Amino acid sequence: MNCSSSQLSDTLAGKRVLLPIDRKSEEMAESLERHGAAVTIAAPMRITAVTDDPTLHNQCRQLASEAIDYTVVTTGAGFRALMTLADQQEHRTEWGTQLRTQLDRSAIIARGPKPKGAVLQAGLTPAWTAESETSAEMLSHLLSQDLRGTHVVVQHHGAGDESFEHALRQAGARVTGLTTYLWDDPEDPQRVRDSILHVSKEYFDIIAFTSAPAASRWLDIARELHCLDDIRALAAPNASKLLIAAVGPVTAQPLLDAGFTPLVPERFRMGALIKLILQHAGLH
Template sequence: MTFDSVSNSSSRPLRVCSFESRKQDEMRSLIERHGGVPTIAASMREVPLENNVAVFEFLDRLQSNDLDAVIFMTGVGARALLEVVETKIDRATFFDALQRCCLVVRGPKPTAVLREWSVRIDHRASEPNTWRELLSVIDSGLSFPKPASKSNGPADQPLTGRAIAIQEYGLPSADLYSALTARGASLLPVPVYRWELPTDTAPLEAAIRACVAGEFDVLLFTSAQQIRNVLEIAERLNLRESFLAATQRYRIGSIGPTCSEALREAGLQINLEPSHPHMGHLVRETLASH
């Protein structure tokens, strides 16, 4: 989806800055393959939650048949959840317990993980796989395997008496939680990771300074947390306002609506969202439209 146009007045290769962390090599290769000159400045670090009480509570309730549905938000988070679970029980027991619930996935990555586990998937959100598509699936009616438990909540709400666990990854989805609570659900957030700044922020600092100096043509963002961390470092450098002003000169590609929403909230203007929320589409379509 193209929002406006930013032209490249010269025939030189486009200078592209990406804030990708987990798939830096893949992003660099994609940019080079499509004729760009890449700068990859990692903006995030995944930190496992130690002594994850929330996962153990989730596991206890799952084994006690006290959950009606489990929502898997990300593939990486699903794998991380399994790693913690396996410190308590074997995976076969975990998978059997999951299948006594209604299982919902947000997009293709958690879908792939659950298929790898040979675990049944009951519902899947459509692209672009934001909380809105997930809520639409839920509003269409979930295939719960058992009747709702008694609840003091309003009887006319579709999720009253339903206990729903949500595998979190990074920041919780406050909008989704609010919507589900309004529909009567009892929620159990299950955080697996939290996002922190990279241990070495020097490359990110250098990229921010280069952005302010006008050394790029294109900026690429693949998650909402990236812009939050970028602006935190820019603030430390006393360059937040200069960075935001500089971004107005660049073409900005965003992986999808959730990321775009965070960018707009931060004051950036989005030029392009790809036809599919994948890195390959993001790079190809953003560079091709410049």
């Protein structure tokens, strides 16, 4: 079903939407509110920048003097933070310019369009992009190469990925992992717990997730509150009391593992997720 913006303008009138989202939560909330929704933001985790960490600075300084064969970019936000750090006046002449040169000489592997966009924005050229936007596809591509004696730099997402690095080392690569941000505890944990309890009591009509770590943590809290079974029952296809949506298959996986069947847009973008929610609400 194709719906125009005018047809969808009041589609969410009277609907209560929960966003367990940190990054760009206000932007998504405003879009949903324009269509009549009452939105609550309650992120179970928040992104904390670590670009002031001396360890990261030392890693960058070291990398500026080393040859890099492959650079793995897992998130657009993380890579932009790294480039912003390199471009700061106090770092540019010391190691920033040379680090850019070393990254440019490497084969840059991007996990989907967003990381690819960040690489292009930095004036660099990706060598390969994972169409599925998964680390598994990136790892498969890298392991298809002869990695013996190579140096692979991995810009991690906030949760890190030790198994990814381990697989590369097992294939003979030397690996340097860079973390520019971390997932941290929420600023208001009680707000998160209350929102999850409200979900179990049928207060919310829609929940939208945009990151796998946040979805996993949200499910963990629901288990701790002993209400995950109630929420699962409300979201069951035959119940139709609660719509759960995820921005892409990576975000959806923890929900699928927990017995949910989230809606996932064909294009793994926030705009596509909003449109899918509007179209589904317009049919029910």
